Amino acid sequence: MSTATPSPQTTSLPEEPQRARRKVGLKTTVVYALAALVTLLAWVLDTPADARTTFQFGTSGDLVSIPDIDVPALGFLVVLLVVMLVATGFSVWRWRDRRPMPSWAHVVVGVAFVLAFLTFVGAGRSTVIPMVSLLAGALALSVPLVFGAMSGVICERSGIINIAIEGQLLSGAFMGAVVASAAGSAYLGLVAAPLAGALVGAGLAWFSVSFRVNQIIVGVVLNTLIIGLTGFLFSTVLSDNKELWNSRMPLPRLPIPLLSDIPVVGPVLFDQTILVYLMYALIFGLQFMLFRSRWGLRTRAVGEHPKAADTVGIKVNVRRVWNTILGGAIAGLGGAFFTVGSGLAFGREMSAGQGYIALAAMILGKWNPWGAVMAALLFGFSKNLGNVLSSIGSGVPSELLLMLPYVITILAVAGFVGRVRPPAAEGVPYTKS
């Protein structure tokens, strides 16, 4: 993976000034200004003065019912526009001081932009904008992405490119459904799903470490293999006896006392299945382990400079194999979300390319657990936004909205969101010489 290829212009420049300039470029300002411009031209000017937008924050099960919030659309849009303009000005000021923008500013502008869009969509309509279901749906769509991206982080940090996330998700979904259905317990499905994912991970490790086959090729082919295999078994064994092998086994929701009663946040984050709680634990655990533990240090060493790692006695290939298997297990667990996690039976190709999106989320998150989570949430949110908008029937074509995360990813890997640097030894088989 060669994102580090120097472009013709930058090669002539010495390294240090270029890095400084990259860090505090005007890109942030341009993005902020674009957001403000879109808000002004597409939404502010197009909203009637007397239109109102209603945001719904409550759910039916709330202790304290929260009233819908009704705002004058144009006024609110102008406020949001001003927020974006102030942020733009702020970024110019920071740029002159050669200081980068703090990350909370990105969040503020992002939230303002999304709110502006929602205000515009809901303006003058009788339908409310359902904020809780918007956010909860976004989280639900993000769960497999987060698991997949975590799998990618573990594998790629140790130097194995994991394109097979898709296959791992799908095999996890399959085994989760089959075992849960046959054993009659959704929790047993949660045990089986990571095993299936780990098996795919082991295949990836076997071919890429033992046979030194190009890892991207193995990944792509394993994905095809799993799609074929699960599809084959689905239409033979599983459909011969649906009751036994493929009945729906939903995981129960486990609301956390107190926390789940917090308005908006509670129902979104803390009224979930155990799979989602496992995801929270995984995110924090991986973030800690990767940067604060011996395992993490060694994993990163193996991915960045295997020769040096070998020199100090780390077994490079053993570490890579186990990390790939672990990554596969995590993605497999995420795959269980498609079936037992959402209470659905297994369906053909039900992962539908989410593994590739997870890969993109990991790259957009710069190979960091936290960044990958943020990117996965972004993908989940925009996908759900597209779904919600097409169901409330806005004039915005949902396809164009659904394209957005992919366009953002392309811009990101093209270096627009900042330098994206993969682990140095990624994809290179290691042999002791």
Place this chain on the structure above:
Amino acid sequence: MSDQTPGHTPERPDAGEEQSVAATPPGETGGPTVREQERPGVLQQILGGSALMSVLAVVLALFIGGLLIAFADEDTREAATYFFARPLDTISAGWTAMAEAYVAMFRGSVFDWQAATFAGAVKPLTESMVFAIPLILAGLGIAVGFRAGLFNIGAQGQIIVGAIVAAWLGFAFDLPPVIHLLVAILGGAIGGAVWGGIPGVLKARFGANEVIVTIMLNYIAVYLISYILKQPGFNPGRTGQRSPAVSPDATYPLLVPQWLWPDNGFRLHWGFVVAILATVFVWWLMERSTVGFQIRAVGANPAAARTAGMSVGRITVITMVVAGALAGLAATGQVLGTERSLTAGVAASFGFDAITVALLGRSRPWGTFFAGLLFGALKAGGFLMQSLTSTPIDIVLVVQSLIVLFIAAPPLVRTVFRLPDPDRRRRRKAGPGTTPQEATA
């Protein structure tokens, strides 16, 4: 192989892959690969060479696919319940299931001896060729990318965009017969070339990883086609599923016309000729042209190519444009030949199948051509197999991917068939530090 040490070149993974996909051509000044240093004898070449390996990989994959078919067969499973009492029952039931499926596959893809007429008997072969057209063309595009060390997963998106342009030119305009077809073909190729050129430019200019960009562009193309099919001009039936039919002037004529062979019922069209011409063109481009030499040089070692004065960025863009154009041609085979209108599923899974085609063909033009024919046959045969024996067509995917896995890992196949390792003798001569796997990795 010393260029694979970390920190040497930013294109390492691609370059590593290229060691197998593109052998160094004779006369090139760049470092010769292990393969080049030691030319093995004829017998060794046959025994350990790629041709036999490919055949064995196919055989092994079909065998494992057969085991799966047997496993999914109800009679076999029933017999397996008393396996220890009468094991032969299980084996014979499994063998029957496997044989039935593969016989049906053969009848659906090569020759159907139960057909009433001779035309009906050879029709399966022409069906295989019809399925092979997009596979060959898109596979060629991916193969060209491999030779330059680029992993182009975006054939799917390139096919979709090429199909949109070709179909639009085909139904929205009114041109004289032959010109209309040529314009539509060219439009399809340009559409694919633009979609393929984007990752090329982004990689050349910003170093953006082509794997990710092409994956993203695939999804964008999927949403693009679903958006476009809802636009008034593309949506006469108001279903958002199918565009107006392409004008007869802009469709590929049938390869075996009715006046030559009445009632033949073949669907095979001139797209197959385009596929052959494209194969010849790619062979010329890669083996005989300066650009092709540069593409191979960049693929073998970008740092060396840059040192030799080649513009790696320019070659990257050219390669991706050519790859996209070939995928666009694959799209014309569908919209101007087989389907004759634009549908949301126009690209089916051709873009991904094409990757396996290019891998099986070892990125050689004629290798890709025959790999495309083989996978086209698997696909055509799969449909008959599905309808006759209720073996789902997914088994074709399994067999395809197993073939590629085995081809990618020759040591595995050698172990299974107990073949000698042809590299062992050479490894000793090449000195320590060069393992056979490095040449085949």
